[in-house]
Amino acid sequence: xxxxxxxxxxxxxxxxxxxxxxxxxxxxxxxxxxxxxxxxxxxxxxxxxxxxxxxxxxxxxxxxxxxxxxxxxxxxxxxxxxxxxxxxxxxxxxxxxxxxxxxxxxxxxxxxxxxxxxxxxxxxxxxxxxxxxxxxxxxxxxxxxxxxxxxxxxxxxxxxxxxxxxxxxxxxxxxxxxxxxxxxxxxxxxxxxxxxxxxxxxxxxxxxxxxxxxxxxxxxxxxxxxxxxxxxxxxxxxxxxxxxxxxxxxxxxxxxxxxxxxxxxxxxxxxxxxxxxxxxxxxxxxxxxx
Ligand code: HEC
Ligand code: HEC
Ligand code: HEC
Numbered sequence: 001x002x003x004x005x006x007x008x009x010x011x012x013x014x015x016x017x018x019x020x021x022x023x024x025x026x027x028x029x030x031x032x033x034x035x036x037x038x039x040x041x042x043x044x045x046x047x048x049x050x051x052x053x054x055x056x057x058x059x060x061x062x063x064x065x066x067x068x069x070x071x072x073x074x075x076x077x078x079x080x081x082x083x084x085x086x087x088x089x090x091x092x093x094x095x096x097x098x099x100x101x102x103x104x105x106x107x108x109x110x111x112x113x114x115x116x117x118x119x120x121x122x123x124x125x126x127x128x129x130x131x132x133x134x135x136x137x138x139x140x141x142x143x144x145x146x147x148x149x150x151x152x153x154x155x156x157x158x159x160x161x162x163x164x165x166x167x168x169x170x171x172x173x174x175x176x177x178x179x180x181x182x183x184x185x186x187x188x189x190x191x192x193x194x195x196x197x198x199x200x201x202x203x204x205x206x207x208x209x210x211x212x213x214x215x216x217x218x219x220x221x222x223x224x225x226x227x228x229x230x231x232x233x234x235x236x237x238x239x240x241x242x243x244x245x246x247x248x249x250x251x252x253x254x255x256x257x258x259x260x261x262x263x264x265x266x267x268x269x270x271x272x273x274x275x276x277x278x279x280x281x282x283x284x285x286x287x288x289x290x
Contacts, residue, residue: 074284100127196270
């Protein structure tokens with residue numbers, strides 16, 4: 001009947017065919033079959049957690065957005081993006097746009113992209129096409145399982161290595177601690193930015209972070225000047241040269257990256273990126289490797 005299925009996991013239920021939008025074949029589904037038999041689900045599939053959305057849209061949201069824009073938003077994201085109503089409602093920051101329209105804009109916003117470390121042309125095309133088509137709803141049951149939030153983990157010391165030398169000055173000292181909170185009081189060298197990269201979102205103070213030689217922290221100042229620092233054996237990193245505030249930061253490993261979407265004016269990363277995250281600053285947890 002010309003209805004397209006997606007990723008083999010999408011099932012068109014008979015009752016849902018009328019008016020359901022499944023991507024390319026919009027018109028072929030508009031065949032007025034409302035009176036058809038009750039919905040039956042083909043085995044091996046899940047009902048979509050993304051109610052009312054076309055399957056291809058749900059797939060992008062599930063894999064690329066739900067890690068932060070899930071049922072309980074995390075990672076500093078202000079809103080859930082799971083249901084048709086949520087996608088079509090007005091943004092609170094740009095009330096003239098729906099969340100879906102704003103998504104299309106943010107996915108193409110070079111300075112302020114969504115997801116914060118950038119998207120693919122393929123994912124953008126799916127959302128863009130749906131918005132251009134007037135955001136038709138879809139009632140297709142499909143296998144779109146939301147990515148779980150990476151911040152929803154227990155506290156662990158992944159490296160299983162502790163700093164045990166107290167305040168003895170060393171570049172490996174006090175991983176996880178707010179470096180400049182001590183250093184700016186005349187103890188130790190002053191850094192424009194410093195902190196620790198960890199493997200997971202919640203790790204205790206004095207636990208060594210990720211020591212992979214491939215890990216780099218890249219900071220871009222308000223003047224557009226980028227500088228990078230590698231992490232050391234404790235996962236610590238620090239920058240000596242001045243940074244024009246406010247700055248943006250990301251952690252890079254090969255072709256992967258994890259970016260802070262907001263800009264900050266304080267270079268003491270671990271001050272906000274504590275074990276549980278600084279609630280007053282809406283920080284999710286540790287600075288994490290991508
Ligand atoms: C790693 C976490 C993360 C992921 C993944 C992510 N976002 Fe976000 N998103 C945020 C944060 C943090 C904000 C708030 C800061 C900002 O607007 O930059 C935000 C804000 C937004 C906003 C603005 C909402 C408003 O009303 O102002 C839109 C739209 C958005 N995201 C769309 C998306 C889309 C679409 C995806 C997936 C393709 C996505 N995001 C993936 C973290 C994330
Ligand atoms: C609890 C306070 C405190 C914290 C937190 C702290 N430091 Fe220090 N740091 C000091 C003190 C005190 C010295 C000077 C010690 C000395 O003269 O022996 C120092 C010295 C240093 C030195 C100079 C070592 C040398 O050989 O002269 C480096 C590098 C350093 N710290 C890096 C860091 C980094 C990176 C962090 C954050 C991950 C950090 N520190 C967190 C107190 C702290
Ligand atoms: C004043 C508090 C604050 C400071 C200081 C700060 N951050 Fe953040 N950071 C946040 C908040 C809030 C978020 C979540 C929203 C966002 O992405 O902007 C975040 C998110 C991030 C993320 C993305 C999180 C993820 O899991 O995708 C990275 C990477 C990051 N910060 C790195 C850094 C680095 C590196 C520094 C120091 C150079 C730093 N931050 C300093 C508040 C802070």
